[in-house]
Amino acid sequence: MYEKYWQQMGDKTTVVIPGWQYMSYFSDISNICWFLEPEFAKQVVRLHKVVGNAVTDGRHIVVGTGSSQLYLAALFALSPSDASEPISVVSQAPYYSSYPSMTDCLKSGLYKWAGEAQNFSKEGPYIELVTSPNNPDGTARHSVVNRNKGILLHDLAYYWPQYTPISSPADHELMLFTVSKSTGHAGMRIGWAIVKDKEVAKRMTKFVELNTIGVSKDSQIRAAKVLKAVSDPYEHVDDSEVGETFFDFSYHSMAERWKLLREAVEHSGMFSLPKFPPAFCTFFNQVSEPRPAFAWLKCENDIEDCETFLRGHKILTRGGKHFGVGPMYVRVSMLDRDENFIRFVKRLSTIRV
Amino acid sequence: MYEKYWQQMGDKTTVVIPGWQYMSYFSDISNICWFLEPEFAKQVVRLHKVVGNAVTDGRHIVVGTGSSQLYLAALFALSPSDASEPISVVSQAPYYSSYPSMTDCLKSGLYKWAGEAQNFSKEGPYIELVTSPNNPDGTARHSVVNRNKGILLHDLAYYWPQYTPISSPADHELMLFTVSKSTGHAGMRIGWAIVKDKEVAKRMTKFVELNTIGVSKDSQIRAAKVLKAVSDPYEHVDDSEVGETFFDFSYHSMAERWKLLREAVEHSGMFSLPKFPPAFCTFFNQVSEPRPAFAWLKCENDIEDCETFLRGHKILTRGGKHFGVGPMYVRVSMLDRDENFIRFVKRLSTIRV
Numbered sequence: 001m002y003e004k005y006w007q008q009m010g011d012k013t014t015v016v017i018p019g020w021q022y023m024s025y026f027s028d029i030s031n032i033c034w035f036l037e038p039e040f041a042k043q044v045v046r047l048h049k050v051v052g053n054a055v056t057d058g059r060h061i062v063v064g065t066g067s068s069q070l071y072l073a074a075l076f077a078l079s080p081s082d083a084s085e086p087i088s089v090v091s092q093a094p095y096y097s098s099y100p101s102m103t104d105c106l107k108s109g110l111y112k113w114a115g116e117a118q119n120f121s122k123e124g125p126y127i128e129l130v131t132s133p134n135n136p137d138g139t140a141r142h143s144v145v146n147r148n149k150g151i152l153l154h155d156l157a158y159y160w161p162q163y164t165p166i167s168s169p170a171d172h173e174l175m176l177f178t179v180s181k182s183t184g185h186a187g188m189r190i191g192w193a194i195v196k197d198k199e200v201a202k203r204m205t206k207f208v209e210l211n212t213i214g215v216s217k218d219s220q221i222r223a224a225k226v227l228k229a230v231s232d233p234y235e236h237v238d239d240s241e242v243g244e245t246f247f248d249f250s251y252h253s254m255a256e257r258w259k260l261l262r263e264a265v266e267h268s269g270m271f272s273l274p275k276f277p278p279a280f281c282t283f284f285n286q287v288s289e290p291r292p293a294f295a296w297l298k299c300e301n302d303i304e305d306c307e308t309f310l311r312g313h314k315i316l317t318r319g320g321k322h323f324g325v326g327p328m329y330v331r332v333s334m335l336d337r338d339e340n341f342i343r344f345v346k347r348l349s350t351i352r353v
Numbered sequence: 354m355y356e357k358y359w360q361q362m363g364d365k366t367t368v369v370i371p372g373w374q375y376m377s378y379f380s381d382i383s384n385i386c387w388f389l390e391p392e393f394a395k396q397v398v399r400l401h402k403v404v405g406n407a408v409t410d411g412r413h414i415v416v417g418t419g420s421s422q423l424y425l426a427a428l429f430a431l432s433p434s435d436a437s438e439p440i441s442v443v444s445q446a447p448y449y450s451s452y453p454s455m456t457d458c459l460k461s462g463l464y465k466w467a468g469e470a471q472n473f474s475k476e477g478p479y480i481e482l483v484t485s486p487n488n489p490d491g492t493a494r495h496s497v498v499n500r501n502k503g504i505l506l507h508d509l510a511y512y513w514p515q516y517t518p519i520s521s522p523a524d525h526e527l528m529l530f531t532v533s534k535s536t537g538h539a540g541m542r543i544g545w546a547i548v549k550d551k552e553v554a555k556r557m558t559k560f561v562e563l564n565t566i567g568v569s570k571d572s573q574i575r576a577a578k579v580l581k582a583v584s585d586p587y588e589h590v591d592d593s594e595v596g597e598t599f600f601d602f603s604y605h606s607m608a609e610r611w612k613l614l615r616e617a618v619e620h621s622g623m624f625s626l627p628k629f630p631p632a633f634c635t636f637f638n639q640v641s642e643p644r645p646a647f648a649w650l651k652c653e654n655d656i657e658d659c660e661t662f663l664r665g666h667k668i669l670t671r672g673g674k675h676f677g678v679g680p681m682y683v684r685v686s687m688l689d690r691d692e693n694f695i696r697f698v699k700r701l702s703t704i705r706v
Contacts, residue, residue, distance in 0.1 A: 006373035015571075019366025019579060020359035022540040025533075065418050065542075065565040072564065076459065098563070105563045106429065107462030180378075187375040187570035189418075210451070210458045211425065212418040216569035217540035218368075226372060 001257075001335045002184025005249045006226075013229045015222045022217035032198065033205045035214030036063045043227035044177075044192050048169070050231045051247075052282050053159050055171040059194045060201035063215045064208060067157055067178035067191030071102060072211070074174055074193065077203035078127055078151050079110040088114035088122055091129040092144050093324030094136050094296070096155070097331075099129060100324075116324055117144050124149060131155040133164045136323050136331035137274055138292025140164070157181040157191075162250035164290040165281035174200060179223050181293060183230060183246070184335070188219040251284065254291035257334050257341060261295055264349035271348070272298045295332040301353055306330045313351055315344060354610075354688045355537025358602045359579075366582045368575045375570035385551065386415045386558045388567030396580035397530075397545050401522070403584045404600075405635050406512050408524040412547045413554035416568045417561055420510055420531035420544030424455060425564070427527055427546065430556035431480055431504050432463035441467035441475055444482040445497050446677030447489050447649070449508070450684075452482060453677075469677055470497050477502060484508040486517045489676050489684035490627055491645025493517070510534040510544075515603035517643040518634035527553060532576050534646060536583060536599070537688070541572040604637065607644035610687050610694060614648055617702035624701070625651045648685045654706055659683045666704055668697060 006013060027037045041061045048054045064070035079087045089103050093116045103113040114120060117128055128150055132141035135158065143152055154172040158164065160182050175194045180186035195201040208214065230246040231237075265271045276290040297317070299306035305327045307319030320329030332344070359366060380390045394414045401407045417423035432440045442456050446469045456466040467473060470481055481503055485494035488511065496505055507525040511517065513535050528547045533539035548554040561567065583599040584590075618624045629643040650670070652659035658680045660672030673682030685697070 003373050003376055006371075006376070009372055011371070013372025014369060016367060016369050017575060018359075018364070019362055019582070020356050023356055023359070023538050025539045065569070066567075068563075069565045102563050105560070106459050109460030109462065185376050186378045187567075189565055189567060189569045207458070210421075210455050211564065212422045212542055214419075214540075214542060216418070216542045216572040218571040218575050219569040222370060222571050229372070 001253055001337065001341070002250065003337065005244075005246060006184070008243060009229060013222075013226050015218075015225050017218055017221065022221065025214055027214075027217065027220075032060055032201050033062045033208075035205075035208070036061060037217060037220040037224065040190075040192075040220040040224040040227075043224045043231065046235075047182075047227045047231050048194075050234045051161060051166060052169050053161070053166050054156065054175055054177070054194055055169045056194060059196055060198060062193040062195055062201055062204045062208070063220060064191045064193065065212055065215050066180065066189040067155070067176045067193075068098075068102065069208060069211060069215075070176050070191050070193045070204065071099070071153075071155070073204040073207035074153050074176070074200075075103065075108075075111045075127065076207040077200045078153065078174070080125065081110070083110075083125075086110055086112035088112060088120065088126040089129060090114045090117040090120045090126055090145065091131065092117040092134075092141065094134070094320065094329065095129070095324050096131060096135045097318060097322035120145055125151065127151045127153055129153050129155060131157070133158040133290060133292055136294045136318075136329075137296035138163075138276065138290055138294060139274065140290075158293055161247050161281060161283040162254050162291065163293055165279040165288055166283045167279060168282065173197065179226065183226050185223065185226060188223055189216065190219050190223040247283070251291075254293075254334065255288075258289075258291045260342075260345045261334070261348075264345040265297075267349040268351045270299065270301055270303070270351050270353065272300055291334075293334055295334055297330050297332055299328050299330070304328060313347055315347055354606055354690065354694070355603065356690065358597075358599060359537070361596060362582060366575075366579050368571075368578050370571055370574065375574065378567055380567075380570065380573075385413055385554050386561075388558075388561070389414060389416045390570060390573040390577065393543075393545075393573040393577040393580075396577045396584065399588075400535075400580045400584050401547075403587045404514060404519065405522050406514075406519050407509065407528055407530070407547055408522045409547055412549055413551060415546040415548055415554055415557045415561070416573060417544045417546065418565055418568050419533065419539075419542040420508065420529045420546075421451075421455065422561060422564065422568075423529050423544050423546045423557065424452070424506075424508070426557040426560035427506050427529070427553075428456065428461075428464045428480065429560040430553045431506065431527070433478065434463070436463075436478075439463055439465035441465060441473065441479040442482060443467045443470040443473045443479055443498065444484070445470040445487075445494065447487070447673065447682065448482070448677050449484060449488045450671060450675035473498055478504065480504045480506055482506050482508060484510070486511040486643060486645055489647045489671075489682075490649035491516075491629065491643055491647065492627065493643075511646055514600050514634060514636040515607050515644065516646055518632040518641055519636045520632060521635065526550065532579065536579050538576065538579060541576055542569065543572050543576040600636070604644075607646075607687065608641075611642075611644045613695075613698045614687070614701075617698040618650075620702040621704045623652065623654055623656070623704050623706065625653055644687075646687055648687055650683050650685055652681050652683070657681060666700055668700055 317330035670683035
């Protein structure tokens, strides 16, 4: 979906990197995160101020090879290093399908996936993962365990104005973001963490050092240029040739797609979608409904396995069991290219019992 | 050291990436390693054929965020997934100082650092890491445990003609390489594995997927361009403007540096260096001595802690204990910029009892 926008922007976000630049492991040895490119850090902070979706003052930025790496870095940093058993990692279902396998991939003695947060009853410390807006179902989320010794990790990959009304700057201990969801550049593999605690930022940096000795300089430089192009029009830099702003484009694209999807679901009568309460968005200065990056579709009419049912109608989705819930649910991406999205809603709308 | 060469090459390895390119997670879904850029894979295979340092026919290429990530991916892929205890990972000392901490960082239940390979006597399966030429001491290495149930992992980061005579194309089960040591582009964070077994390649790919969902496309594209520029003159592409070839430049730079270092060591009389046997290099078609990327310096004259001693003379090194041996040894990089290297040998040469 975003490709079209960046094509319209032409050369504005083209990067040119000579062969002799960015050869070193190091970016800024005075920074805790010594492999963080200063220009990328600057554009991250600037974009959060433009959008108003996260507090950055007095925080540490840690860059990662996508927010995936930062999720693992955060688990490493937040786990007690001297515990006799791994700390439990929980999240309210439905949760992002990759979190269990990422967490348990190496059978770590530091942390362990413990599943659905609402059933969690074990005494002692735990890490609760809060994804808001949530992947897969798009709902606004808060911690649900709310006990002593809980450590919160906020995945805010989708807390951008094209997906949800921005209510206030998020102000949590540890927040994860990524360019793949904010601007659509998944191939860059660039994410960032906003971290309150200095020791946590240090340990996350240590993890990335032991995991990949830093993060691609080329992609950090390119990401900086893209984030700059997003912010510039809002701060009236380069007024001469402002076309549609990035968030106007993406807000309207998402709104149009959700309209088409809801029409298709209504036309078919076989499915249902979550309802989202409208809320005031401080960025757009208006009340609007959430428009999540995924549709969390439920099969009605006693269809038990929605993924298999839809595959029979040439619609590829990911079934609910991957997300910790039942097979009557599926997740569908709302960010595919126009032609694929149109094909999807057409197929969906014609499904009958 | 390599920066100077790439500056001389001017625009030849400049990459230009428009904002709308390489946005997807995917590179080639028909490949086992679905995030591997085809052009990068092509240039990797081509360079190995030009240099003659590794067999690539019928092998799988897996790209990683540096060879560090591929080391971890290899441990994941080679460890039995159903074992009751973690598999032992061993290597002959002195070994690369980061291997123990990378291996044990997450207290994995799959694998565990078991230290010096020559003392290893435990029954059952094990992974032996063979780094050749070796980091830190530059020697040619072979496996030393040589028992049943041993799995070999070859780190060949330094098996390039500027560092060591190429005797024949390496032909092991799993071999790791990286641009940071071959062309000097550490900041790209690009490494590659050459893998015989299809299932191992699949599991390594799965690890990179769970760790970082692939590898920066931008850096893969840039690395492809750099590797192409290295190979082109040897295949008489772009004959018009060939300057010094990459391996001629880097061979001569390393030879000159080792000459200066040996002179400084002789002048001081306080240190010793390994002696390397000359051998025939199939790439340069001549007999030559190894010129490792690190100097493995030994303090003589009863100096017990060589690292501290040298720090007193404003020379920063890494002490032997990090590499599994005694503190009379230190590792010094031979790849720093000219001015730093010259300063280092000058300081070293004037040290007296």
